[in-house]
Amino acid sequence: MNSVEITLGHSPDADDAFMFYALSQKKIPLGNYIFKETISDIETLNNLAMDEKIDLTALSIYTYCKVADRYVLMNCGASMGEGYGPRLVAKHKFEKKEMSQKKIAIPGLHTSALLALCLYLGKRPKNLDLMVCPFDQVFMAVEMGSADIGLVIHEGQISYLQRGLELCEDLGWWWKQTTGLPLPLGGNAIRRALGVQRCRELQSIVRQSIEWALKNRNEALQYAQKYSRGIEPALTDQFVAMYVNERTIDYGPEGKEAILQFIAQAKMLGMVDPDIQVEFVE
Structure with missing residues (x-):
């Protein structure tokens, strides 16, 4: 089977490092996919998505509103604030x-x-x-x-x-x-041009990476600590727990409703296209 190169973007932060550790270090089966990683701050990744220069990337939910015609949201990889946030x-x-x-x-x-x-x-x-x-x-x-x-x-x-x-x-x-909802901050999006089947396969790999990290927390945290910009391990653990949890494995109905509500209010304020439609990899 011929290999398929996928450009993958995530931020240089402990939560993303934790989430993508198993994928990056080949702790899980990757099929015929070869991932070429770009580790950059979220605004750089947002810009790459807006220029459609990356296949699979972490991005801001606000940015997704601007690229929804070219990208579809994964059901996993959410960064949601459960009563906390910026x-x-x-x-x-x-x-x-x-x-x-x-x-x-x-x-x-x-x-x-x-x-x-x-x-x-x-x-x-x-x-x-x-x-x-x-x-x-x-x-x-x-x-x-x-x-x-x-x-x-x-x-x-x-x-x-x-x-x-x-x-x-x-x-x-x-x-x-x-x-009454969590605050949707970030998600993972995939280029629509890759096709439905590849989007589903890539979503499965990312979900497995998240699940592996949660099951092997200490090892994944040790890796994530490298991206913690000097904060103590206990704070890194706290921060990762805030943004990588069961909702990261799957948005669930409440998570999806939070995204829809966030975007609906953005439409009312005139900050996004009123015709934007959110679509998830199913």
């Missing part, structure tokens, strides 16, 4: 009514964190004072005074306390209180 942090606490008047450092214009922020404030990006910077430089922007507030993602959601910053709002908590 956090707005500052040197001192700002109330919600103050935040829309402050300069906010964000990790990208195509991230679900930005969409959640806009839904929270009820304003589109053009009506906010935003400073775009790499996700791992958001803390510095606040600490140096370049921005008043930082929108932090990844392990920054739990490490901000170590930097002496105050929590202004947890957008995952706000979303849960508002909708």
Whole structure:
């Protein structure tokens, strides 16, 4: 059987590293697929998907809205905040009514964190004072005074306390209180051009990789620690548990409803095409 090369993208973060460890290190059968990995920050992966330059990739749910005509969402690989998510942090606490008047450092214009922020404030990006910077430089922007507030993602959601910053709002908590649903942040998407059968086969491989990591947690965590940017192993474990769990294996009805609700509210705010349709690999 001839081999098939698949370009695979995921972020250099502990949760993605944990999720894709078994696939990357060939701990599971890969069939006739050869994976060529691209490990880049989520905004770079979002841009690759928008240019359709990658076959299978982690991406922001907000970005999926912009590429749904060319990509289909996997049923596995979700990053959902179960009452937690991207956090707005500052040197001192700002109330919600103050935040829309402050300069906010964000990790990208195509991230679900930005969409959640806009839904929270009820304003589109053009009506906010935003400073775009790499996700791992958001803390510095606040600490140096370049921005008043930082929108932090990844392990920054739990490490901000170590930097002496105050929590202004947890957008995952706000979303849960508002909708009763988890906050859909990231997912895995596959190019439609690969065909239905390959999409199903690739989804099966990714699901097996997630299941393997959850069953062999210590080994996968040891690998993931390399992508934790200096935080302690206990915090890495905590962060991975937040975003790689049973819902990562399968969205389930509630997870799918969360995505539909997130996108519906984005449509109401005028941030995505009103005709966008979400499709999952079945």
